[in-house]
Amino acid sequence: xxxxxxxAVHVTICYHEDFRETVSNIETWNRYxxxxxxxxxxxxxxxxxxxxxKNGKTAIIFGFQNxxxxxxxxxxxxxxxxxxxxxxQLSYNNQSVLATGCYEQEDPGITRMGHQVIKEMNRVGLVIxxxxxxxxxxxxxxxxxxxxIAITHANPSxxxxxxxxxxxxxxxxxxxxxxxxxxxxxxxxxxxxxxxTLDSFCRMVAETVEKMGIEHVGxxxxxxxxxPDSVVNWMRNGRWTRETDYGEGSVSASxxxxxxxxxxxxxxxxxxxxxxxxxxxxGAEADSIMGGNWLDFFQRSFGPGG
Amino acid sequence: xxxxxxxAVHVTICYHEDFRETVSNIETWNRYxxxxxxxxxxxxxxxxxxxxxKNGKTAIIFGFQNxxxxxxxxxxxxxxxxxxxxxxQLSYNNQSVLATGCYEQEDPGITRMGHQVIKEMNRVGLVIxxxxxxxxxxxxxxxxxxxxIAITHANPSxxxxxxxxxxxxxxxxxxxxxxxxxxxxxxxxxxxxxxxTLDSFCRMVAETVEKMGIEHVGxxxxxxxxxPDSVVNWMRNGRWTRETDYGEGSVSASxxxxxxxxxxxxxxxxxxxxxxxxxxxxGAEADSIMGGNWLDFFQRSFGPGG
Numbered sequence: 001x002x003x004x005x006x007x008a009v010h011v012t013i014c015y016h017e018d019f020r021e022t023v024s025n026i027e028t029w030n031r032y033x034x035x036x037x038x039x040x041x042x043x044x045x046x047x048x049x050x051x052x053x054k055n056g057k058t059a060i061i062f063g064f065q066n067x068x069x070x071x072x073x074x075x076x077x078x079x080x081x082x083x084x085x086x087x088x089q090l091s092y093n094n095q096s097v098l099a100t101g102c103y104e105q106e107d108p109g110i111t112r113m114g115h116q117v118i119k120e121m122n123r124v125g126l127v128i129x130x131x132x133x134x135x136x137x138x139x140x141x142x143x144x145x146x147x148x149i150a151i152t153h154a155n156p157s158x159x160x161x162x163x164x165x166x167x168x169x170x171x172x173x174x175x176x177x178x179x180x181x182x183x184x185x186x187x188x189x190x191x192x193x194x195x196x197t198l199d200s201f202c203r204m205v206a207e208t209v210e211k212m213g214i215e216h217v218g219x220x221x222x223x224x225x226x227x228p229d230s231v232v233n234w235m236r237n238g239r240w241t242r243e244t245d246y247g248e249g250s251v252s253a254s255x256x257x258x259x260x261x262x263x264x265x266x267x268x269x270x271x272x273x274x275x276x277x278x279x280x281x282x283g284a285e286a287d288s289i290m291g292g293n294w295l296d297f298f299q300r301s302f303g304p305g306g
Numbered sequence: 307x308x309x310x311x312x313x314a315v316h317v318t319i320c321y322h323e324d325f326r327e328t329v330s331n332i333e334t335w336n337r338y339x340x341x342x343x344x345x346x347x348x349x350x351x352x353x354x355x356x357x358x359x360k361n362g363k364t365a366i367i368f369g370f371q372n373x374x375x376x377x378x379x380x381x382x383x384x385x386x387x388x389x390x391x392x393x394x395q396l397s398y399n400n401q402s403v404l405a406t407g408c409y410e411q412e413d414p415g416i417t418r419m420g421h422q423v424i425k426e427m428n429r430v431g432l433v434i435x436x437x438x439x440x441x442x443x444x445x446x447x448x449x450x451x452x453x454x455i456a457i458t459h460a461n462p463s464x465x466x467x468x469x470x471x472x473x474x475x476x477x478x479x480x481x482x483x484x485x486x487x488x489x490x491x492x493x494x495x496x497x498x499x500x501x502x503t504l505d506s507f508c509r510m511v512a513e514t515v516e517k518m519g520i521e522h523v524g525x526x527x528x529x530x531x532x533x534p535d536s537v538v539n540w541m542r543n544g545r546w547t548r549e550t551d552y553g554e555g556s557v558s559a560s561x562x563x564x565x566x567x568x569x570x571x572x573x574x575x576x577x578x579x580x581x582x583x584x585x586x587x588x589g590a591e592a593d594s595i596m597g598g599n600w601l602d603f604f605q606r607s608f609g610p611g612g
Contacts, residue, residue, distance in 0.1 A: 020326060027381030075333030083388050 016238030063087030148178035153220030182220020188248035322544030369393030454484035459526030488526020494554035
């Protein structure tokens with residue numbers, strides 16, 4: 001990560017885990033912070049990322065891809081924030097008790113509990129992430145939230161239409177409310193998947209910047225480096241189905257898809273930065289997309305609400 | 307509490323609760339911090355208590371009277387510290403997985419897991435409290451811990467011999483290791499119980515100071531103000547017995563005992579301060595016993611170990 005110049009990583013703490021299981025995952029990371037203290041530090045504030053950069057370390061920011069740890073208990077939002085969690089998705093592909101996932105046929109929008117949870121997340125400084133949520137729920141979350149929300153990892157569906165990518169309507173509403181999009185490098189979110197060219201990707205970023213304004217765009221690599229296929233199986237199937245759901249994959253391509261050759265692992269971030277300059281971004285603009293915009297967002301988002 | 311000049315209170319977060327129930331108790335307090343923010347603040351550092359004093363508020367310090375929330379999981383120690391817990395007893399009257407309680411016939415001392423837990427508590431800054439533990443376990447905890455421990459609420463058994471009060475051997479070992487004794491005002495810990503005179507109590511404090519040195523003595527009121535008898539029933543019986551255990555009480559006096567008239571509630575702390583001066587303490591000495599010594603101890607004890 002040092003080689004790739006990665007000062008901060010958003011790590012997934014839960015997909016389908018309940019509260020106790022999620023706490024166990026946090027314990028695992030607490031142990032890593034102790035054992036690998038020469039390389040990683042907890043990322044709980046924007047300052048932690050600045051300090052990590054200064055000290056040649058990487059700050060680890062905890063995020064939930066689902067609301068499963070919260071169960072039916074709104075008090076657990078503050079508890080999770082106290083344990084260092086800074087992002088929570090309101091739903092992951094499926095309907096949750098808070099919002100609808102992007103794989104559902106119908107999207108009734110934010111639920112009764114969802115309304116209350118958005119207020120509480122705003123209060124404590126837990127960022128609402130709608131990466132895996134459906135259109136109407138996402139638009140409502142942007143509207144209801146009094147603080148800017150995030151779509152940490154997705155691309156415009158205008159570039160590559162999949163259930164997970166986002167409509168221009170969502171992207172523009174997100175930008176107008178001060179929110180952030182992290183453009184994704186997960187092959188299923190890319191035009192031509194693993195064959196996507198760096199030029200095509202960077203032109204997509206340029207078009208997104210034209211739509212949203214540069215300050216609302218950053219990276220959300222969705223990189224699952226050195227993870228076994230059992231992890232993608234857990235993401236897609238958890239404990240909620242007896243059938244096999246291949247999600248964005250298929251029977252013949254059920255595991256993790258192959259990364260584009262220009263982004264094989266976390267040492268390759270410099271390739272993206274070069275690509276951004278190749279399509280016309282200045283060095284300062286490329287810096288803001290590579291991390292500066294997220295840092296500004298963290299500064300505004302990780303503390304208690306006003 | 308403002309009337310009694312109480313800048314900081316150690317509140318009991320668990321007696322027999324498991325982890326999830328304990329988190330619910332913390333959630334309840336988090337809610338109080340929100341609703342009663344004009345009166346109370348979380349007490350997680352010594353500075354929080356100094357600030358509370360400055361702002362006319364009371365800092366609430368979380369403590370466990372038992373190790374039941376930790377279960378068999380050493381990682382939960384850091385999790386509980388992240389949630390604001392600053393004291394944990396290794397056992398509550400009965401044998402625990404860590405140490406022996408003061409009501410057991412046999413005291414084999416600190417267990418295998420207890421050795422590991424003491425190290426981990428030292429590392430994260432969770433204070434070991436042996437108030438309800440047995441003699442040998444307590445002496446071993448003092449010996450094994452690399453940071454000073456506390457006996458937050460108990461009196462010398464030389465003054466009033468009960469299972470809960472402590473031998474001179476324990477008190478002297480505690481003082482020699484830099485630890486703290488909080489003298490108790492719970493009637494079952496007092497000579498003549500609710501009839502104990504202020505003079506007798508304050509002379510006991512003076513004798514304890516002679517044994518231990520003044521810097522190792524503070525208050526640990528054990529005050530259960532406005533609590534129903536169901537609370538003392540939960541303390542004594544939890545879920546561990548089908549028989550009724552009256553603890554320090556009896557069939558004919560099964561509820562909370564009556565407080566001495568000079569310490570009926572938390573507005574009466576000034577009476578104790580006056581009493582300390584009456585038995586010969588200077589104003590500065592009385593101040594250190596009333597709170598200054600605990601503040602110094604908090605300063606050394608609530609952060610990560612060196």
